Amino acid sequence: MNHSKNKRKFSWDEKGALEGLPLYLIILVVVAAVAIVIIFTYLSTLRTVELDRIDIYIDGEKSKLTSPGEHEVYIIAIGDDGKKLKDVTVTIVGGGANMARITDSNGKADFGNLNFTADGAPYSVDVTASYSGGNVDVPVDETITISD
Secondary structure, three states, rough: OHHHHHHHHHHHHHHHOOOOOHHHHHHHHHHHHHOOOOHHHHHOOOOOOEEEEEEEEOOEEEEEEEEOEEEEEEEEEEEOOOOOOOOOOEEEEEEOOOEEOOOOOOOEEEEEEEEEEOOOOOEEEEEEEOOOOOOOOOOOOEEEEEEE
């Protein structure tokens, strides 16, 4: 009788109910892993535009040097594809100015008229742009030198 119980158990194993399940599970895991690798590889190849540079315009002209006094200032943010970038945060600190603006759909951050002051010696005004729309957020720094 003992022998017949073992035979029934073996016949149940031959149907593949227990032995086939791990094989199907392994195949499923391998196929899923390959699919995930393919998807992540595809997503990592999608390239986003990064902030490349900023152009500083003072009184309508592209410039870095200025004299004290009131000047109209706007900044254009440009991506590494050469196009203007939207939603770039631009800050100006120094020379009596301490403000931030976000670029519009034309890549322009308009600061309006700023009154730059100098106390007898040349000094610099720091302009920093930061863009979080790309893969990495690397700020771009420029300097405006103010001298009498």
